Amino acid sequence: MFTTHSFSDFDSAAQAALTYLHQRMGLSLWMITRTELDDWIVLQAEDHGYGVQKGDVFHWPDSFCSRMVRGEGPHIAPQSDLVEVYRNAPIAQQVPIGAYVGVPITYGNGALFGTLCAIDPQPQPDNLADELPLVELIAKLLSTILDFFLKAEMASRREEQQQFLTERDEVTGFYSHLGWEKLLASEEARCQKFGFPVSVIIVDLEEGQRPPAEVDRLMGQAAKIIRTICRQEDLCARIGARQFAILCIECHISQADFIRERLALGFQQGNITVDLGIAERSPQQGLHAAVDMAKSAAHEQGRFRTKVKV
Structure with missing residues (x-):
């Protein structure tokens, strides 16, 4: 479960969220990502088998998340190969994906920042889809925390520039x-x-x-x-x-x-x-x-x- 202490930065909040979701829902890889043009950047990862780590960059158009954001596929696919748009996505040919979870993380103005997402090589039970309200709630909380810390970083940047x-x-x-x-x-x-x-x-x-x-x-x-x-x-x-x-x-x-x-x-x-x-x-x-x-x-x-x- 989440601990009761406050988070000192977005990193610690994101990692706590990923750890909790992995403990509750399983799945081998949980990630917080940022999208920049065609880059899909891993900011935080809770990995148990895929070998993904913070700082890795993947091709955004290849991903399930790019299709989810466009509304072409569901947020949760317990058996992702049954969803045509996911089955045909290039990433499905690159790594084994049996199940998928993904929701957007946004800036304060609603624009897309990246995603909270997870995959597992094995298909999962259909009741995995029942967890969507929880995953969406955590993504919204992370979006709020992100907006707070982005504003704080901008103020910190201005102070540093004057100091330097x-x-x-x-x-x-x-x-x-x-x-x-x-x-x-x-x-x-x-x-x-x-x-x-x-x-x-x-x-x-x-x-x-x-x-x-x-x-x-x-x-x-x-x-x-x-x-x-x-x-x-x-x-x-x-x-x-x-x-x-x-x-x-x-x-x-x-x-x-x-x-x-x-x-x-x-x-x-x-x-x-x-x-x-x-x-x-x-x-x-x-x-x-x-x-x-x-x-x-x-x-x-x-x-x-x-x-x-x-």
């Missing part, structure tokens, strides 16, 4: 490298909790022999372009003598690529030579890996180069 501004680069006014590292750590923790999409853009200014004062002037000009083009929620830092990093919060790679294209045009119009690299965080590898990939992309591509006027 003490680590400021004097020339550009952006976060310093130390501030950037603190931001990465905080956002990685949020991504692990809630599955936020985050992208990284790296801006490398041209190499060349210039006096330090000239480099600073050039970096100041580049910072003005970045500040003008990036969204209010994007976090910008100077992480090297000639290098900027931009953390695009709750931003898929397609959205970040639009920002990159605008940056490329802005630098071209400003006659500043840059290399731009872009990458999106993957739940398996995290934000630091995305930063490394964006740096590599900037180094390898070098496709936004225009002559600098000195």
Whole structure:
């Protein structure tokens, strides 16, 4: 049963719910998931046989849950192979599924966040369907808890950003490298909790022999372009003598690529030579890996180069 203590975060509430549901209803795998475009991200898992763990990512269109959300299949299917839409779903060909449970988890405005779901390799008794009111109640409670903690995280993010501004680069006014590292750590923790999409853009200014004062002037000009083009929620830092990093919060790679294209045009119009690299965080590898990939992309591509006027 649920314990009487309060939950310190969404993770602990979600895990308590999964543990309770497994104890009450059985089924080998219970999950709390988030949907992001075609990604189906596992935020919490109570697994007893499938080998699924937190951070795993599956293909949302392949899932039973995608069909359940569209109203094409029931919330509970004690014998899922008797439901045509589930029997024909790609995931049914990838893993053994004899029974299925699934209900939506939503944001405060009712939009889909993800699902509370379960599967088992063996068919279950028909009376499994009688548990639907309980599963729906728990999903609604989790949706309410989710909304509370999402709002709390947004407030915490704003406070951290102000705090980390003490680590400021004097020339550009952006976060310093130390501030950037603190931001990465905080956002990685949020991504692990809630599955936020985050992208990284790296801006490398041209190499060349210039006096330090000239480099600073050039970096100041580049910072003005970045500040003008990036969204209010994007976090910008100077992480090297000639290098900027931009953390695009709750931003898929397609959205970040639009920002990159605008940056490329802005630098071209400003006659500043840059290399731009872009990458999106993957739940398996995290934000630091995305930063490394964006740096590599900037180094390898070098496709936004225009002559600098000195």
